[in-house]
Amino acid sequence: MALRVLKFGGTSVGSPEKILRVAERIAALHETGEQVLVVVSAMGQTTDELTVLAQGITATPPRREMDMLLTAGERISMALLAMALTTLDCPAISFTGSQSGIITDDEHADARIFSVRPFRIEDELGRGKVVIVAGFQGVSEKKEITTLGRGGSDTTAVAMAIRLGAARSEIHTDVPAVLSADPRVIPRARPLSSIAFDPMIVLSHLGGRVMYWRALRLARRFDHPVVVGSAHGESAGTLIGREPATETRPRTLEEIEPMESARLLALALESSVVWIRTEWPEGSIPQLPADWSRGPCLLHHQTQTRDGKIRAEWVLPDAGAGVDPPVFAGDAERGRPSLVEIDRDHALVSLVGDAANLGTDLSVEAAAVLNGNSLVYRSMQTGAHALSILVPTENAEEACRLLHAEFLEGVDG
Numbered sequence: 001m002a003l004r005v006l007k008f009g010g011t012s013v014g015s016p017e018k019i020l021r022v023a024e025r026i027a028a029l030h031e032t033g034e035q036v037l038v039v040v041s042a043m044g045q046t047t048d049e050l051t052v053l054a055q056g057i058t059a060t061p062p063r064r065e066m067d068m069l070l071t072a073g074e075r076i077s078m079a080l081l082a083m084a085l086t087t088l089d090c091p092a093i094s095f096t097g098s099q100s101g102i103i104t105d106d107e108h109a110d111a112r113i114f115s116v117r118p119f120r121i122e123d124e125l126g127r128g129k130v131v132i133v134a135g136f137q138g139v140s141e142k143k144e145i146t147t148l149g150r151g152g153s154d155t156t157a158v159a160m161a162i163r164l165g166a167a168r169s170e171i172h173t174d175v176p177a178v179l180s181a182d183p184r185v186i187p188r189a190r191p192l193s194s195i196a197f198d199p200m201i202v203l204s205h206l207g208g209r210v211m212y213w214r215a216l217r218l219a220r221r222f223d224h225p226v227v228v229g230s231a232h233g234e235s236a237g238t239l240i241g242r243e244p245a246t247e248t249r250p251r252t253l254e255e256i257e258p259m260e261s262a263r264l265l266a267l268a269l270e271s272s273v274v275w276i277r278t279e280w281p282e283g284s285i286p287q288l289p290a291d292w293s294r295g296p297c298l299l300h301h302q303t304q305t306r307d308g309k310i311r312a313e314w315v316l317p318d319a320g321a322g323v324d325p326p327v328f329a330g331d332a333e334r335g336r337p338s339l340v341e342i343d344r345d346h347a348l349v350s351l352v353g354d355a356a357n358l359g360t361d362l363s364v365e366a367a368a369v370l371n372g373n374s375l376v377y378r379s380m381q382t383g384a385h386a387l388s389i390l391v392p393t394e395n396a397e398e399a400c401r402l403l404h405a406e407f408l409e410g411v412d413g
Contacts, residue, residue: 001033001034001035002034002035002167003034003035003036003037003125003161003164003165003166003167004029004034004035004036004037004166004170005037005038005039005157005160005161005164005166005168005169005170006026006036006037006038006039006157006170006172007038007039007040007041007135007153007154007156007157007169007170007171007172008022008038008039008040008041008172008231009041009153009171009172009173009174009231010041010042010043010044010045010046010047010077011044011173011174011231012172012173012174012231013040013041013043013044013077013080013081014043014044015043015044016080019043019077019080019081019084020084021232022081022084022231023081023084023085023087023088023090024088026038026081026085026090026130027085027088027089027090027130030090030130031090035125036130036131037121037125037130037131037132037133037160037161037164037166038081038130038131038132038133039132039133039134039135039153039156039157039160040074040077040078040081040132040133040134040135040153041073041074041077041135041136041153042070042073042074042076042077042136043073043076043077043080046073046076047070047073047150050069050070050072050073051066051070053069054066054069063108063109064108064144066108066109066147067108067109067137067144067145067146067147068145070136070147071096071097071134071136071137071145071147074096074097074134074135074136074137074153075094075096075134077134078094078095078096078132078133078134079094081094081132082094082132085130085132090130091127091128091129091130092129092130092131092132093124093129093130093131093132094131094132094133094134095120095121095131095132095133095134096134096137097133097134097135097136097137097138097139097145097156098137098138098139098145099120100116100118100120100121100133100134100160101116101117101118101119101120101121102116102137102138102139102156102159103115103116103117103138103139103140103141104138104139104140104146104148105140105146106140106142106144106146107146108144108146108147109147109149110147110148110149111138111140111146111147111148111149112148113138113148113155113159113218114141116159116160116162116163118160118163118164121133121160121164122164133156133160134156135152135153135154135155135156135157136148136152136153136155136156137152137156138156148214149212149214150212151211151212151214151215152212152214152215153212154171154211154212154214154215154216155212155214155215155218157169157171157215158215158218158219158224158226159218161224162218162219162222162224167225168224168225168226168227169219169224169225169226169227170226170227170229171210171211171226171227171228171229172229172230172231173210173228173229173230173231174230174231175210175230176191176229176230176235176237177191177192177193177228177229177230177235177236177237177238178191178192178195178200178203178208178210178211178228178238178240178266179191179192179210179266180192180265180266180267180404180408181266181267181268181269181400181404181408182209182269182400185269185397185400185401186267186400186401186404188404188409189404190408190409191235191238192238192265192266193236193238193239194238194239194240194241195238195239195240195265195266195354196240196241196242196354197216197219197220197240197241197242198220198354198384198385199265199266199352199353199354199385200216200240201213201216201217201220202350202352202383202384202385202386203265203266203268203350203352203386204216205296205298206268206270206298206348206350206352206386206388207268207269207270207271207298207348207350208266208268208352210228211226211228211240213296216240219240219241223241223242224241225239225240225241225242226239226240226241227239227240228240263353263354263355264351264352264353264358264362264407264408265352265353265354265408266352266408267349267350267351267352267400267403267404267407267408268348268349268350268352268386269347269348269349269350269396269397269400270298270317270347270348270350271347271393271396272317272318272319272344272347272393273298273315273316273317273318273344273346273347273348273390274314274315274316274317274318274342274343274344274346275313275314275315275342275343275344275346275378275390276288276292276313276314276315276316276326276340276341276342277311277312277313277339277340277341277342278311278312278313278328278337278339278340278341279305279309279310279311279312279337279338279339280309280310280311280312280335280336280337280338281309281310281335281336281338282307282308282309282310283335284310284335284336284337285335286302286310286312286337288314288326289326289327289328291326292316292326295316295317295319296316296317297314297315297316298315298316298317298348298388299313299314299315299348299381299383299388299390300312300313300314300315301313301379301381309338312337313379315346315348315388315390318344326340326342328340345392345393345394346378346390346391346392346393347390347391347392347393347395347396348388348389348390348391349388349389349391349396349399349400349403350386350387350388350389351366351386351387351403351407351408352385352386353385353386354385355385358382358385358386358387362382362387363380363382363387365406365407366380366387366389366403366406366407367380369402369403369406370389370399370402370403373398373402375391375395375398375399375402376391376392376395377389377390377391377395377399378390378391378392389403
């Protein structure tokens with residue numbers, strides 16, 4: 001009997017009416033005889049609302065207590081969905097992350113999964129029930145409740161699917177597929193039929209919001225396919241994974257020319273970033289302070305000047321950076337910067353492609369597009385699968401429109 005693992009995001013279960021629609025879809029799938037495991041996120045903006053509640057008490061809530069608070073959101077969703085399925089005469093049971101056997105390390109707010117021991121899930125699936133799992137959460141071996149980072153419900157779904165041997169993970173969201181850009185900024189954004197793991201990870205890391213990059217890295221490690229599509233079943237969605245095998249046959253000239261060019265796939269926007277520029281003494285090891293390095297680093301660049309000094313830059317999501325300017329502690333090993341400049345009023349626009357390095361030609365072409373339209377940008381950096389451009393926030397959406405029109409419109413996805 002085949003196992004289907006489905007994940008529904010917060011917008012998909014954002015109201016009782018939406019939960020009932022999701023339940024109807026799950027019940028219909030269950031009636032076909034397949035085993036069904038569903039992972040749910042918190043309803044709508046529940047996580048944000050709980051965070052605001054905590055900040056009403058203290059500006060620095062303990063990370064352990066935040067995990068206790070935030071995991072309540074997914075527990076609400078799982079229980080309501082189980083109730084909805086019961087009203088449809090579909091047998092269902094809900095489990096928290098700890099009841100599901102998701103064992104993590106001890107890092108509150110950003111725990112890593114150590115193992116999955118889904119014994120209760122296997123028992124209930126064997127009894128013919130739909131099993132609903134609260135995403136985003138687990139339990140440490142010290143019996144502490146932990147969370148898997150923002151977007152961690154994706155990680156829950158992929159980890160469960162891998163552990164239980166499902167053929168793929170199905171991520172259901174409010175867009176029909178992975179798109180070439182954010183449709184709120186680029187209404188003409190096109191769906192991608194497929195995308196390989198590496199460029200999808202980069203797209204997610206640099207501002208794509210469709211799927212959490214940690215879940216994608218986990219899927220890549222185990223070569224586990226993921227399908228992203230609409231929660232309402234309106235499209236085939238996007239297959240994330242290795243390129244599907246095709247028949248072997250001679251290729252026409254139109255199909256293969258130019259043969260080794262990089263193929264651009266999508267555009268990512270991180271609309272609010274912090275740009276940090278520092279200068280360090282010769283022999284230093286530039287490093288951000290701990291309170292600024294907890295979140296993901298989008299870009300890091302380091303060069304050496306003629307007089308031996310080291311210039312280091314970081315670009316971080318504004319939400320993941322510290323509120324106060326970073327305090328660099330001096331020590332014999334790392335040194336201490338003589339210059340620190342911080343600018344928050346910037347955004348990061350990234351063109352993502354399937355080549356490991358998109359090369360200098362794209363940088364020149366992108367610069368020509370922006371300069372030709374008198375659009376100011378601060379810097380460009382080519383990395384793994386992406387060309388990233390730092391622009392003032394006021395120019396971000398116009399930069400997206402110009403670059404998408406130049407490089408992505410009319411490209412077959």
